[in-house]
Amino acid sequence: MAIFADENSKVVVQGLTGSQGRFYGLRNRAYGTKVVAGTNPKKAGTDVEGIPVYATVAEAVEKEGANTAFIIVPAAGAADAILQAAEGGIPFIVCVTEHIPMHDQARVYNVLKEQYPGVRLLGPNCAGILSPGKCNIGFNPAEVSMPGHVGIVSRSGTLAYQSIYEMTQKGIGQSTAVGIGGDPVPGTSFIDCLQAFQADPETEAVVMIGEIGGTQEEEAADYIKAEMTKPVVAYIAGVTAPPGKKMGHAGAIVSGNRGTAQAKIEALRSAGARVALNPTQLGDLMVEALAAR
Amino acid sequence: MDLFEYQGKQYFARYDIPVPSGEVANTVDEAVAAADKIGYPVVIKAQVQVGGRGKAGGIQIANNAAEARKHATNILGMNIKGHIVLRLWVESASDIAEEYYVSFTLDRSAKQYLGMISAKGGVEIEQVAKEDPAALHIIHIDPAGDFTPEAARAFVEAAHLNPKAVDSAIFLVEKLYNAFVEGDADPVEINPLILSKDGRVYALDAKVSLDDSAAFRHPEWAQFESAEAVDERERLAKEKGLQYIGLDGSVGIIANGAGLAMSTLDTVKQVGGSAANFLDIGGGANAEVVTNALTVINTDHNVKAILINIFGGITRGDEVARGIVEALQNVDLHAPLVIRIDGTNSTEGRAILKQYESDRLISATTMLEAAQKAVALAGASVGGN
Numbered sequence: 001m002a003i004f005a006d007e008n009s010k011v012v013v014q015g016l017t018g019s020q021g022r023f024y025g026l027r028n029r030a031y032g033t034k035v036v037a038g039t040n041p042k043k044a045g046t047d048v049e050g051i052p053v054y055a056t057v058a059e060a061v062e063k064e065g066a067n068t069a070f071i072i073v074p075a076a077g078a079a080d081a082i083l084q085a086a087e088g089g090i091p092f093i094v095c096v097t098e099h100i101p102m103h104d105q106a107r108v109y110n111v112l113k114e115q116y117p118g119v120r121l122l123g124p125n126c127a128g129i130l131s132p133g134k135c136n137i138g139f140n141p142a143e144v145s146m147p148g149h150v151g152i153v154s155r156s157g158t159l160a161y162q163s164i165y166e167m168t169q170k171g172i173g174q175s176t177a178v179g180i181g182g183d184p185v186p187g188t189s190f191i192d193c194l195q196a197f198q199a200d201p202e203t204e205a206v207v208m209i210g211e212i213g214g215t216q217e218e219e220a221a222d223y224i225k226a227e228m229t230k231p232v233v234a235y236i237a238g239v240t241a242p243p244g245k246k247m248g249h250a251g252a253i254v255s256g257n258r259g260t261a262q263a264k265i266e267a268l269r270s271a272g273a274r275v276a277l278n279p280t281q282l283g284d285l286m287v288e289a290l291a292a293r
Numbered sequence: 294m295d296l297f298e299y300q301g302k303q304y305f306a307r308y309d310i311p312v313p314s315g316e317v318a319n320t321v322d323e324a325v326a327a328a329d330k331i332g333y334p335v336v337i338k339a340q341v342q343v344g345g346r347g348k349a350g351g352i353q354i355a356n357n358a359a360e361a362r363k364h365a366t367n368i369l370g371m372n373i374k375g376h377i378v379l380r381l382w383v384e385s386a387s388d389i390a391e392e393y394y395v396s397f398t399l400d401r402s403a404k405q406y407l408g409m410i411s412a413k414g415g416v417e418i419e420q421v422a423k424e425d426p427a428a429l430h431i432i433h434i435d436p437a438g439d440f441t442p443e444a445a446r447a448f449v450e451a452a453h454l455n456p457k458a459v460d461s462a463i464f465l466v467e468k469l470y471n472a473f474v475e476g477d478a479d480p481v482e483i484n485p486l487i488l489s490k491d492g493r494v495y496a497l498d499a500k501v502s503l504d505d506s507a508a509f510r511h512p513e514w515a516q517f518e519s520a521e522a523v524d525e526r527e528r529l530a531k532e533k534g535l536q537y538i539g540l541d542g543s544v545g546i547i548a549n550g551a552g553l554a555m556s557t558l559d560t561v562k563q564v565g566g567s568a569a570n571f572l573d574i575g576g577g578a579n580a581e582v583v584t585n586a587l588t589v590i591n592t593d594h595n596v597k598a599i600l601i602n603i604f605g606g607i608t609r610g611d612e613v614a615r616g617i618v619e620a621l622q623n624v625d626l627h628a629p630l631v632i633r634i635d636g637t638n639s640t641e642g643r644a645i646l647k648q649y650e651s652d653r654l655i656s657a658t659t660m661l662e663a664a665q666k667a668v669a670l671a672g673a674s675v676g677g678n
Binding site: 216 | 556
């Protein structure tokens, strides 16, 4: 098993005909992901290297049985693309598009919650999801991964790649690596992923990579303390980030005393998680956590 | 993008939120001319993006041209908590009866909008929240729904403002909500919102931050850009399309990905150094991008060592190494370089760099090792040069 995406995921790529969409769509297919369709109203009836292109997501669902959407379209059209996927009947939507305006994100998140309660949105501005050996949707470099039993959840893409690699180097495989994205209104939170990993019989331990800004990590720490029986190894980026400065991700900003790395590290430690001080330590701490069970 | 007060007021005016009449002044003469035109008494206000400017003497009342000249001379060039005053806002003085507070922002935990209003304005709202929480009325608004006129009325009425202010405040709050959502701002805050002695309700201050991601649908924002006070290094980086934040340490940082860049800063600090900047070159790391990044860092004379930290994912380690080698031919660096390439094809990447290694170009395998080497070099050259 894996969480959210596996060998049964049938992916429709919204934006497949764009240069980025084509690159990652084909790359994900080459890994073994079932990329069954693309959408573009102006190019319906054509194909991209044998992948049929439809005008709408609803058609891709009807004709190809798509059950997962991979959205890689420009920011101006991303909110509509997410709603189109939900209306088309897709239960799991991965949106990697960055720079979607905050108010669009807030509106779409709440429309999904109210009108499509069964739909899970991952992202926006996330690296995607990789279940090694089964399915890769998005940017994750599957080359550095190996199938196994550690779940990874991260706001940052590169730090997720880094931690996948640290695990692989220690001979520790991964069940699923989930990028939840660094934006202010993520569709899927740390807690959603921790819950899913806790429930997944294949996952034995979890790596959680947070960063400054917001209070998601503190909320995750409360969840870990109350509900998690599987060990958690965590890392928080941004200890040295100056207040008020946006560190690349829109969500990574310290405002006043809220959202500091120190507060997050303390919350996670007191919840019983092992906290690495740098990414290089993640591998050692996971070896230790697995041995201590 | 954070707006200065005067820009915030210009922004509010576009959304029909009442603001006092005023003018921008860049020099003492301009300030006096503006004051003469507006009519005395006027308030002369330092335009800086930091709180506490009133206490620092950055806000003064002038009753005549001589006073306007004196205050403008004092305030221009003033250093308020590290922010130098380069511009003034001159506005007609208000006859204040009462001071209130109102704001809208995103509540990231609830993933809904947060509206806050208080009859106790003119002081830090965090202080009101702590000392007299009952005086701060807070509501959540569904971003997928509407902020109805009824909801706006209930919001304002719950704050127990002076009855004379209520109807005008409802009008203003509805406009402020538009400025927040349609305007693509977060937050929008008025502190103080005032009731004047002649019964008018208007924004005496304006705190507005615009969502840069929404700039594509707001061509009118162009007017705000030029006034932004930026670090020279940040200006150059922006011109080259790089995500850069200037800091004051001695280790220049280049990394691919915001998370990795942030983490590199932390690791440098952890081993006893300090970063000169945050610089994210994004997913790829070709020669052009690396050249641009090195060019920007090379303008920073505090930099005593440079650390390039690349995780090869889809961009392979050997491509990155070739990009770095090519970039080094384009830029004459004043500081030594430590390079750490990890991930896909990192062995091949390190083999390429091997031929170029010297005491000015050092490679490392882990982030921790790279940070230690860079910090040692930065320390050594402080003593050595």
